[in-house]
Amino acid sequence: MSESGGRLPDGLRLRRAHPQDLDDVMWLEHASFPTDAWSASQMSGELYSPHGYYVVVETTDDGAPTVVGYAGLSSLAGNPVADVQTIAVSAEHRGRGIGRALFTELLDEARRRAVEEVFLEVRADNPVAQAMYTAFGFEHIATRPRYYQPDGVDAWVMRATLAPTRQGPGPIGQETLDA
Ligand SMILES: CC(C)(COP(=O)(O)OP(=O)(O)OC[C@H]1O[C@@H](n2cnc3c(N)ncnc32)[C@H](O)[C@@H]1OP(=O)(O)O)[C@@H](O)C(=O)NCCC(=O)NCCS
Secondary structure, X not given: OOOOOOOOOOOEEEEEOOHHHHHHHHHHHHHHOOOOOOOHHHHHHHHHOOOEEEEEEEEOOOOOOOEEEEEEEEOOOOOOEEEEEEEEEOHHHOOOOHHHHHHHHHHHHHHHOOOOEEEEEEEOOOHHHHHXXXXXXXXXXXXXXXXXXXXXXXXXXXXXXOOOOXXXXXXXXXXXXXX
């Protein structure tokens, strides 16, 4: 991973997602996962879930903010295991560190929750996401054959073990956090 860690480029900010972000998130969801996007009701359930932690990156440099990325983590209270539920960045904003900033925030939240192991699933034909997860210390530990339908693509199960908690900043709120 590069030195810039979770920093965002100028003109963007990261904040906690809220249910009113559903339409923007669903637009990106369909653009990012054309064959296996979640439904709006699935995504709405995620944004409302008490076990979830969803964040978005939005623009700050023009009139109305535009959501250009989102990511979510889920873990049950007191459970030392968490799952990365999803992450996506709009195609025109990829390769600028936004995915890294979103993923850093999810792992920071996992540490705040005293999570020890984080799991995720990624398509076997998605080397870009795999490279990002590997850079964060995730390892491919299992394969679920033909998990992604209708494409019939395998899922890689990846896992990372988190270092013991350092007392860092608290979770970000619904309001914005300039990174
Ligand atoms: C995966 C995704 C979220 C990455 O977001 P991004 O903003 O482009 O990523 P960043 O610019 O922050 O780069 C983060 C890391 O990803 C990897 N990466 C990014 N672009 C890459 C590319 N073209 N080739 C290889 N690795 C790449 C690198 O490890 C990079 O770290 P580095 O810059 O320190 O080398 C984005 O590509 C995306 O939305 N893809 C479509 C949706 C998707 O596949 N989501 C994952 C589902 S499991």
